Amino acid sequence: MxxxxxxxxxxxxxxxxxxxxxxxxxxxxxxxxxxxxxxxxxxxxxxxxxxxxxxxxxxxxxxxxxxxxxxxxxxxxxxxxxxxxxxxxxxxxxxxxxxxxxxxxxxxxxxxxxxxxxxxxxxxxxxxxxxxxxxxxxxxxTYQIDEVFPDYSYHENEEDFAFLWDSYKGKVPHSIEHQLSFFIKEKDDQFVRKDELHVERTxxxxxxxxxxxxxxxxxxxxxxxxxxxxxxxxxxxxxxxxxx
CATH class of the missing domain: 3.40.50.150 (Vaccinia Virus protein VP39)
Known part of the structure; x- marks a missing residue:
């Protein structure tokens, strides 16, 4: 989780x-x-x-x-x-x-x-x-997970962060894997990249x-x-x- x-x-x-x-x-x-x-x-x-x-x-x-x-x-x-x-x-x-x-x-x-x-x-x-x-x-x-989410992609670019969301078919039935990547602006004006994998199943x-x-x-x-x-x-x- x-x-x-x-x-x-x-x-x-x-x-x-x-x-x-x-x-x-x-x-x-x-x-x-x-x-x-x-x-x-x-x-x-x-x-x-x-x-x-x-x-x-x-x-x-x-x-x-x-x-x-x-x-x-x-x-x-x-x-x-x-x-x-x-x-x-x-x-x-x-x-x-x-x-x-x-x-x-x-x-x-x-x-x-x-x-x-x-x-x-x-x-x-x-x-x-x-x-x-x-x-x-x-x-x-199950329709959302199986038919809509696979290959979904959402990217947002703002002044102080960038956010990339890409979804792929999961390893078990009715599941999806969301790969999230963040580029977050720190106090020194440098951007730090963080990645998270979110797995959902219905x-x-x-x-x-x-x-x-x-x-x-x-x-x-x-x-x-x-x-x-x-x-x-x-x-x-x-x-x-x-x-x-």
Missing amino acids: TFYEDFSKVYDQVMDQSLYDDWLAFTKRHIAKSSKSIFELACGSGALSVLLAQNGYDVTALDISEDMLKLATKKAKSAGVEITWMQGDMRYLPPFAKFDVVTCYSDSLCYLSDLSEWGLAFEGVYSLLEEEGVFIFDVHS YESAEIVKMLNSVGFSCITLFSDFTDNSPSKDSARWFFICKK
């Missing part, structure tokens, strides 16, 4: 910021109006956590990367909101308070190495939810539902691409709504 060590330095500059509004809107449509507490897994730089807090939710957010949490803390302070930040691994969630809602967005589960690790995360989430609580997450579809939706059922989720609905529509054969992103 990547820790986004160098990616964190340019993450907000290369990430499509409008997606956070989409995740916020999707979340609000699919949780009870009485929901108060939200646990955000893999919160990254905290953009969605801040939006949730600004919308009146009591937010706790977890990420594996200390660098990302530093960015998130600064973002929350600038926005004037209170959020409980936790560093940790979604596969090994600690006993904690119960929550009305748990989210895990931005295909974060796809960074886990196999479906058994997804199961560990699902078990932890189930234990964190209140009775009738809701778990919402998204993942890449599964057939039926396999994911089966794993969710095995840990106790019994009411599962599947949508696609930030809409309330069922997935089609060329949907890029699957959204799962799971009720405890």
